[in-house]
Amino acid sequence: MEKHMAVCPYCGAGCKLDLLVQNGKVVGVEPLNGITNEGELCLKGYYGFDFINDTNILVPRLLHPMIRRKKGQPLERVSWDEALDFTAKKLQEIIDKYGPESVMLTGSSRGPGNEANFVMQKFTRACIGNNNIDNCARTCHGPSVIGLMDAVGSGAMSVSIPNMENADVIMLFGYNPSASHPIVARRIVKAKEKGAKIIVCDPRYIETARIADLYLPLKNGSNLAMMNAFCNIAVNEGLIDKNFIDEHVSGFDEWWETIKNYTPESVQDITGIDPELARQAVRMFATADNSIIGWGMGVTQQVQGVMVVHTIAAFACILNQIGRDNAGLAPVRGQNNVQGSCDMGMWPSLYPGYQKVNDPAIRAKFAKAWNVPEEKLSLKEGFKLTDLPHAVREGKIKAFYNFGEDGLQTEPDSIDMKNVLESLEFYISQDIFMTQSTALADVVLPGSSWGEHDGVFSASDRTFQRFTAAVSPPGEARHDWEIFQDLSTRMGYPMHYNNTEEIWNEVRELCPNFYGATYERMEGLGYAQWPVPKVDEPGATTLYKGGQFNRPDKKALLIPHDFKKPTEEPDDQYPLILCTVREVGHYSCRSMTGNCQALSGLADEPGYITMHPDDAAIRGIQDQQLVWAFSRRGKVITRADVTERCNKGTVYMTYQWWIGKCNDLTMHQTDPLSGTPEDKFSACQVEAIADQVCAENHMQDLYAKLKKRLADEAAPQNVALKSDPSMVAA
Amino acid sequence: MGNKFIAGNPNLCIGCGTCMAACMMEHPPIDGVPIPRLALIKTRQTSVPISCHHCQDAPCVASCPEQALYYEGTRVEVRENRCIGCSSCVLACPYGAIEIVLTTSTKTIGGVVYQNSRKPYVLKCDLCVSKPEGPACVSTCLTKSLKIVDEASIKTSTQDKRVKAAQAAEIAASQFELA
Numbered sequence: 001m002e003k004h005m006a007v008c009p010y011c012g013a014g015c016k017l018d019l020l021v022q023n024g025k026v027v028g029v030e031p032l033n034g035i036t037n038e039g040e041l042c043l044k045g046y047y048g049f050d051f052i053n054d055t056n057i058l059v060p061r062l063l064h065p066m067i068r069r070k071k072g073q074p075l076e077r078v079s080w081d082e083a084l085d086f087t088a089k090k091l092q093e094i095i096d097k098y099g100p101e102s103v104m105l106t107g108s109s110r111g112p113g114n115e116a117n118f119v120m121q122k123f124t125r126a127c128i129g130n131n132n133i134d135n136c137a138r139t140c141h142g143p144s145v146i147g148l149m150d151a152v153g154s155g156a157m158s159v160s161i162p163n164m165e166n167a168d169v170i171m172l173f174g175y176n177p178s179a180s181h182p183i184v185a186r187r188i189v190k191a192k193e194k195g196a197k198i199i200v201c202d203p204r205y206i207e208t209a210r211i212a213d214l215y216l217p218l219k220n221g222s223n224l225a226m227m228n229a230f231c232n233i234a235v236n237e238g239l240i241d242k243n244f245i246d247e248h249v250s251g252f253d254e255w256w257e258t259i260k261n262y263t264p265e266s267v268q269d270i271t272g273i274d275p276e277l278a279r280q281a282v283r284m285f286a287t288a289d290n291s292i293i294g295w296g297m298g299v300t301q302q303v304q305g306v307m308v309v310h311t312i313a314a315f316a317c318i319l320n321q322i323g324r325d326n327a328g329l330a331p332v333r334g335q336n337n338v339q340g341s342c343d344m345g346m347w348p349s350l351y352p353g354y355q356k357v358n359d360p361a362i363r364a365k366f367a368k369a370w371n372v373p374e375e376k377l378s379l380k381e382g383f384k385l386t387d388l389p390h391a392v393r394e395g396k397i398k399a400f401y402n403f404g405e406d407g408l409q410t411e412p413d414s415i416d417m418k419n420v421l422e423s424l425e426f427y428i429s430q431d432i433f434m435t436q437s438t439a440l441a442d443v444v445l446p447g448s449s450w451g452e453h454d455g456v457f458s459a460s461d462r463t464f465q466r467f468t469a470a471v472s473p474p475g476e477a478r479h480d481w482e483i484f485q486d487l488s489t490r491m492g493y494p495m496h497y498n499n500t501e502e503i504w505n506e507v508r509e510l511c512p513n514f515y516g517a518t519y520e521r522m523e524g525l526g527y528a529q530w531p532v533p534k535v536d537e538p539g540a541t542t543l544y545k546g547g548q549f550n551r552p553d554k555k556a557l558l559i560p561h562d563f564k565k566p567t568e569e570p571d572d573q574y575p576l577i578l579c580t581v582r583e584v585g586h587y588s589c590r591s592m593t594g595n596c597q598a599l600s601g602l603a604d605e606p607g608y609i610t611m612h613p614d615d616a617a618i619r620g621i622q623d624q625q626l627v628w629a630f631s632r633r634g635k636v637i638t639r640a641d642v643t644e645r646c647n648k649g650t651v652y653m654t655y656q657w658w659i660g661k662c663n664d665l666t667m668h669q670t671d672p673l674s675g676t677p678e679d680k681f682s683a684c685q686v687e688a689i690a691d692q693v694c695a696e697n698h699m700q701d702l703y704a705k706l707k708k709r710l711a712d713e714a715a716p717q718n719v720a721l722k723s724d725p726s727m728v729a730a
Numbered sequence: 731m732g733n734k735f736i737a738g739n740p741n742l743c744i745g746c747g748t749c750m751a752a753c754m755m756e757h758p759p760i761d762g763v764p765i766p767r768l769a770l771i772k773t774r775q776t777s778v779p780i781s782c783h784h785c786q787d788a789p790c791v792a793s794c795p796e797q798a799l800y801y802e803g804t805r806v807e808v809r810e811n812r813c814i815g816c817s818s819c820v821l822a823c824p825y826g827a828i829e830i831v832l833t834t835s836t837k838t839i840g841g842v843v844y845q846n847s848r849k850p851y852v853l854k855c856d857l858c859v860s861k862p863e864g865p866a867c868v869s870t871c872l873t874k875s876l877k878i879v880d881e882a883s884i885k886t887s888t889q890d891k892r893v894k895a896a897q898a899a900e901i902a903a904s905q906f907e908l909a
Contacts, residue, residue: 040872046755047755178744211741
C-alpha cells in the first residue's frame with residue numbers, strides 16, 4: 001500500500017493526512033500529526049476521499065472535454081485541442097466585440113490549490129486584461145477580509161488555530177465550529193478543559209452553547225446592535241485599555257460619538273438580550289488575560305457584515321485583546337483554500353499577496369514580472385462574483401469562466417442565477433464533476449481532482465501547507481494550471497510552467513509576505529505561516545504583536561456604524577425568518593461529499609429544515625415529516641427537524657441540498673460594502689404535507705430525475721471521438 | 731467478569747457524527763448500504779452517541795425466543811441465521827441500541843433466480859471485535875469523548891471516586907473539629 005501526504009480538501013482547518021493507495025485507487029485515509037489537526041480528523045477527513053474514484057453516487061466525474069457548438073444543442077466530446085481552440089476563439093471574439101471588461105472569471109477555493117488559482121488570475125490580468133476575478137469568499141468571509149483590512153490591516157485570523165486552546169476566554173459570535181470546523185471545535189473543548197471560559201452569542205443553541213459559561217441568544221439580524229452595545233459597555237464600565245488606545249488605535253473620539261448611544265438597555269428590544277447578561281459577557285471577555293473572539297457566517301452573511309467585522313475588531317482593540325498568541329481575532333474560513341484564493345489575488349481589487357490593483361507601483365512590478373506593457377494590467381477594480389447577475393442583465397458581462405464552483409447551488413436566489421447563466425453569450429465551466437452549474441456550460445473542461453495533483457493550500461490561520469498527488473487524473477482530465485496556460489498561450493499570452501513548484505516560486509517572488517514559504521520548508525509535515533518574508537526565519541503565528549497593525553500608520557482604526565434592520569422582515573404571509581447554515585458531513589455544493597459512500601449514507605436529500613417545536617406544532621408538523629418551505633422566490637420540499645435547540649420564529653436550512661435547496665428561497669440582497677449575500681435573513685413560510693407517502697415518492701422522483709439529467713448531460717463524453725479511431729468509448 | 735461497552739462523555743462530544751461514519755464504514759454494508767450501529771442523540775442540553783451496553787443480564791438476550799442473541803464471553807452477539815425478525819429485542823432493550831433491518835437474499839439455481847426472500851438483520855454494536863485496534867468509533871473520535879468501559883476501567887474509576895470521597899471526608903472531619 002502506498003501512502004501520499006495530503007491536506008484535507010474540506011474546511012479551512014488544514015488537517016494533514018495520508019491517502020492510502022492500492023492498485024491505483026485511493027482506498028483510505030490515515031490522519032497525520034499536522035500542526036492544526038494533531039493526528040485527528042473529522043468524518044469528512046476520514047471518509048471524504050472516495051469521490052476521487054468516480055463512485056457515481058451523485059454525479060459522474062468529468063473525463064473528457066466537451067463543447068456545445070450552439071446554445072440549446074447537447075454537449076459534444078472533442079479533443080483538448082479543439083476544446084481549447086474553440087474556447088480561445090470565442091473568448092477573443094467577445095473581447096474584440098465588447099472589450100476585455102466583458103469577461104468575468106471565478107477562481108476555485110476548493111481542491112485545486114494556490115498554484116492553479118495563481119495561473120488563472122494571471123491569465124485574467126495579463127492575457128484577458130481585466131480584474132474581473134473573484135472567488136467564493138465573496139459569499140462567505142468577504143466581509144471579514146474587507147472589514148479587517150480596513151480596521152487592522154490584514155484580512156485573516158490574527159491568532160493561530162492551535163493557540164485557540166490556550167485562551168482564557170473564547171467568545172463565539174455567529175459561529176458554529178462543531179458543524180463547520182470540528183477540528184477547531186476540538187480546540188475549544190480543549191480550552192474549556194484547561195479552564196477557559198466560553199461565551200456563545202448565537203440565536204441557535206449550538207453545540208458549543210452546551211459547554212458555554214454564558215449563552216447570549218441574541219435575535220437573528222441584531223449583530224451590529226449587540227456588538228455596539230458590547231463596545232458601549234466596555235467603555236462605560238472602564239474596561240478599556242486607555243494606554244493601548246492612545247498608542248495603537250486611532251479614531252476613538254469620533255467612534256464613541258456613535259457608540260455612546262448603544263447602551264445595552266437601548267437595544268434590548270432589538271437584541272433580546274438582558275443588559276446584565278451582556279455586561280457579564282463583556283466583563284468576562286475584557287478582564288481575562290487573553291481572550292479570542294471567533295466569528296463565522298452568522299456575522300458575514302448579513303447586510304451589515306463588514307460593519308459588524310469593523311466593530312468586532314474595534315471591540316478587541318479597545319480592550320487590548322489582540323496581538324498576543326492567545327488573544328485576538330478568529331474569523332475561521334469555511335473552505336479548505338478560501339484563504340488561499342484570497343492570498344492568490346482571486347479578488348477584483350487585489351493582486352496576489354494583498355497588493356492593490358489601483359496602485360501604479362504595484363502594477364509596474366507585476367507588469368515587469370509578467371512581461372506585459374503596464375497598460376495591459378488594469379488599474380480598475382473588477383466585478384465581484386455577486387455582481388454577475390446584474391452585470392449580465394445590463395449587458396456588461398458577456399462571458400463567464402467558472403472554475404470549480406457551483407453557483408446554482410451556493411449563490412442566493414438560484415432560480416434567478418439559472419437565468420443569468422443561460423443568458424450568457426459564452427460560458428465555460430472547468431470542474432471535476434457534472435454539477436448543476438456545469439450542465440449549462442458551452443464548454444466543459446475536466447480538471448484534476450484533489451488527490452490527483454500537487455500544490456499548496458492556505459489554512460484558515462494563514463498556514464501554507466503542501467499536498468501531493470496520490471493517483472493520476474482519470475480519462476483525459478488535466479491539471480488546472482496546464483489548462484489555463486494552454487488557453488493563455490493560444491490567446492497570445494504564452495505561459496510555460498513545468499510543475500507547481502515553478503508557479504509557487506513566482507508567487508513567492510511577487511509577494512514579499514510569502515517569500516519565505518519554500519516548497520522545501522513545507523516538505524512532509526512542514527508549514528509556513530504568513531507573513532513569512534524570509535526563508536530562514538519563522539513565519540508569524542500571531543499578527544499585530546506589540547500593537548503593530550498592518551495599516552499605513554501602524555494603528556488600528558475604529559470605524560463606527562449605526563444599526564439597521566435586515567432587508568426582508570417576516571410578515572403575515574411569510575412569518576418565519578429563514579437562515580441558511582451548514583451540514584457537518586457535507587461540503588460546499590456537495591459534488592464531492594455527495595459522491596462519498598459514508599457521507600451520503602449519513603445525510604442525503606432532501607436535508608432538513610430545523611424548527612422550534614412551537615412553530616412546528618401550530619403548523620401541524622411532526623419531526624421528520626416532509627414539508628413545503630417557500631418564500632417570495634421559490635418553493636422546495638424538505639424534511640422537518642423539530643428541536644428545542646432552534647429558536648422560535650426562525651427556521652434553518654443547510655445549503656448542501658439539491659432538492660431541499662434553500663437557495664431557491666433566499667434573496668439576492670447583498671452587503672453594499674462587500675457584495676456578500678444576506679443569506680442569514682429572509683422571510684419564508686413552512687407548510688405541512690398531508691400525504692406523506694406521496695410526498696416521499698415525489699421527493700425521490702425529483703432526486704432521481706435530477707441525477708439522471710446530470711448523468712445524461714455528461715454522457716456525450718463517453719462517445720468515442722470520430723477523428724481518432726484509437727479512442728474507444730469508456 | 732463485568733461487561734464491556736462504549737460510553738460517550740457529552741461534555742466532550744461536539745455532535746459531529748464522526749463516530750457514526752466510522753461505524754458505518756467499519757461494518758459490511760447491508761444490501762449495499764452502510765448503516766451505523768450507534769446513534770448520535772441530541773437533546774437541547776446533550777449530545778452523545780448511544781450504543782449497546784452488552785448488559786450482564788441483557789433483556790434482549792432473555793427476550794429472544796430463538797436464541798439469536800447470546801453471550802460470547804461478556805459480549806452480546808447475534809446469530810443472524812436464527813433471527814426471525816420478531817423485534818422482541820428491540821422492544822426489550824432499554825437503550826434503544828438494537829435495530830432490525832430487512833435485507834434481500836436471492837437464491838439461484840444455475841444462475842436462475844428462484845427465490846427472492848427478505849431476511850431480518852440485527853443491527854447492534856459488536857465492539858468491532860474483528861478489528862485488532864478496537865472499536866472504530868473510539869479511535870476516530872476527535873475529542874476523545876468515547877471510551878471503552880470494562881471491568882478494569884470501572885474498578886479504577888470506582889477506586890478513584892473512593893479516594894476522592896476519603897479526601898473529602900478528611901476535610902469534612904477537620905472542619906467539623908474546628909467548628
